[in-house]
Structure formats: structure tokens, C-alpha cells
Amino acid sequence: MEQNYERLALKVVNESLKLPFIKIDRSEFLIKTFGEQVDDIQKLIDEGPQVFFSKEELDESAKKVINSNVLQSSSLSFASGLPGGFAMAATIPADIAQFYGYSLNLAQEISYIYGYKNMWSEQGELTEDAKNTLILYLGVMLGVTSAGASVRILSNKLALQALKKIPQKALTKTMYYPIIKKVMAIFGAKLTKATFAKGVSKVIPVVGGVLSGSMNYLSLKPMANKLKDELGKSVNYTQQDFEQDIKILNEEDVLVTEYEPNGPTKS
Numbered sequence: 001m002e003q004n005y006e007r008l009a010l011k012v013v014n015e016s017l018k019l020p021f022i023k024i025d026r027s028e029f030l031i032k033t034f035g036e037q038v039d040d041i042q043k044l045i046d047e048g049p050q051v052f053f054s055k056e057e058l059d060e061s062a063k064k065v066i067n068s069n070v071l072q073s074s075s076l077s078f079a080s081g082l083p084g085g086f087a088m089a090a091t092i093p094a095d096i097a098q099f100y101g102y103s104l105n106l107a108q109e110i111s112y113i114y115g116y117k118n119m120w121s122e123q124g125e126l127t128e129d130a131k132n133t134l135i136l137y138l139g140v141m142l143g144v145t146s147a148g149a150s151v152r153i154l155s156n157k158l159a160l161q162a163l164k165k166i167p168q169k170a171l172t173k174t175m176y177y178p179i180i181k182k183v184m185a186i187f188g189a190k191l192t193k194a195t196f197a198k199g200v201s202k203v204i205p206v207v208g209g210v211l212s213g214s215m216n217y218l219s220l221k222p223m224a225n226k227l228k229d230e231l232g233k234s235v236n237y238t239q240q241d242f243e244q245d246i247k248i249l250n251e252e253d254v255l256v257t258e259y260e261p262n263g264p265t266k267s
Contacts, residue, residue: 005120005185005187005188005189006181006185007188007193008191009183009187011107012100013075013100013104013135013184015097016104017131019024019101022101022104022105024105024112025120026117026118027118029108029109029112030044031045033049033065033113034061045080050103050114050115051115058114060235062113062232064112065106065110066110066225067221069105069220069224070221070224095150099219100138103138103141103218103224106220106224110224110231111137111231114232119134132176133151135184136151138187139180139182139183139187140227140230141226141227142187142190142223143226146248147183147230148230148231148233149246151231152230152233152234152237152241153242154176159237159245163217164252168216175249179249182252189257
């Protein structure tokens with residue numbers, strides 16, 4: 001049953017990632033969001049907004065982006081607004097794929113605000129690692145605590161340095177993939193229980209083919225706020241934060257405990 005959940009979740013993710021609006025250009029987004037507030041655009045792009053702004057200021061920017069996206073999406077055509085040439089998999093309702101497309105789109109913007117790396121290659125392609133990172137973001141949005149902990153550890157150079165005794169392949173095997181597997185199983189179970197069981201979308205209310213305001217505020221906004229809160233913890237990341245993330249992962253048996261003490265002391 002769990003494998004069925006994972007397969008279903010992967011189908012939805014893959015179809016969502018095919019949507020034409022899914023890609024966020026990191027440089028363009030940062031310039032649009034922060035360009036008028038900094039005097040070194042190249043540094044903003046190279047090092048991220050966290051170099052220029054406090055945690056509180058970044059939180060405010062993330063809130064504005066979330067609110068703007070939620071309000072904007074409430075006025076957009078839902079499912080019927082897809083380009084005519086876009087072919088959705090027959091087994092995946094278009095409204096479901098589009099909702100999670102919006103979610104992953106917003107997840108990229110939130111991550112860029114907090115200094116995370118570009119998800120796309122210079123050729124505009126999404127690498128397998130980037131796709132897995134987006135799945136972890138989705139896990140955070142769905143309330144999987146270990147997904148947030150793994151994102152912070154895997155994106156923090158000092159945290160990875162503290163885990164230097166663990167080979168990268170072993171780290172990937174013991175932490176990265178088990179959590180992705182868990183996220184996909186939980187995601188698939190939610191989809192099956194709430195959406196596909198009766199062939200009707202209950203998680204995502206759709207009225208007259210339009211993305212309803214209730215969907216935004218009852219689903220998308222809380223999910224985005226969860227991601228904001230979790231990714232925001234990576235700013236000024238400390239040894240204490242690292243220890244807490246290790247504890248979260250160990251409680252779920254997804255990470256070996258051998259690591260160098262006194263690892264990260266700053267972001």
C-alpha cells in the first residue's frame with residue numbers, strides 16, 4: 001500500500017513540474033524583491049538576501065510574497081487556465097496538479113528569500129537533486145518535521161562539516177532518501193484519502209472552475225507559512241539549532257549519530 005502511495009505522489013509531483021509557470025528565476029526574483037533596497041546587486045545574487053537583511057526583515061518579505069501569491073492565485077483560472085497544448089496525465093486531475101504546481105512555485109520563492117541556492121541549471125533544467133529538494137519543501141509544507149531538519153542540515157556547509165565522518169553516499173542513504181520516501185508516502189496517503197477515493201477534490205475546493213479563496217486560505221497559505229517558518233530557521237543557524245535538528249532526525253531513525261561536536265556556529 002505504501003508503494004502505491006509513493007507512486008501516486010510521484011505522479012502528481014512530476015505532472016506539477018511540467019506546468020509552464022513552475023519555474024522561478026532566482027536572479028530575477030531577488031532583483032524584483034530586494035533590488036531597490038541593496039547597493040550591490042551582484043552580491044545579492046551570489047550570496048543571497050540574508051547578507052543584507054535581518055531574520056525579521058526576511059520574514060516580512062516572505063509574508064508579503066505569500067500573501068501576494070495567495071491573493072493572485074485566487075483570481076486565476078484553475079485547471080481550465082492551462083495552455084491548450086498541455087496534456088495532463090489521465091490519472092491526475094488537473095486541479096490537483098495545478099494546486100501543487102502553485103505550491104512548488106511559491107516554495108522556490110520562499111527558499112530564495114532565505115538564501116537557498118538556485119533550483120535550476122543554466123540550461124533551465126531541474127536536476128534530480130533539485131527535484132528531491134522540492135519534494136522536501138513539499139514535505140515541510142505538509143507538516144513533516146524531519147523534512148525541515150534535513151533541508152537545513154543539507155544546505156548548511158558548517159553542518160555538513162560537522163558530519164564529515166559520514167561519507168556523502170552514506171549520508172544520502174541514511175538521511176536524504178528515507179525522508180523523501182516518508183514525504184512521498186504521507187503525500188500519497190493524503191491524496192488517496194482526501195481526493196482520489198471518491199474522485200472528488202475535498203482538500204482543494206474548486207467552484208465553477210476557479211481556484212476558490214477558501215482553498216487559498218485553508219490550504220495554500222498555511223502550507224506556505226510552515227515552509228517560511230522552517231526555512232527561516234536556517235538564518236543565523238547555530239550549534240544549538242544543529243543539535244536540535246540531529247535530535248529530530250535521530251528520533252525517526254533516519255540519521256546515524258556520529259558527527260563532530262561544535263559544528264555550525266553561524267549561518
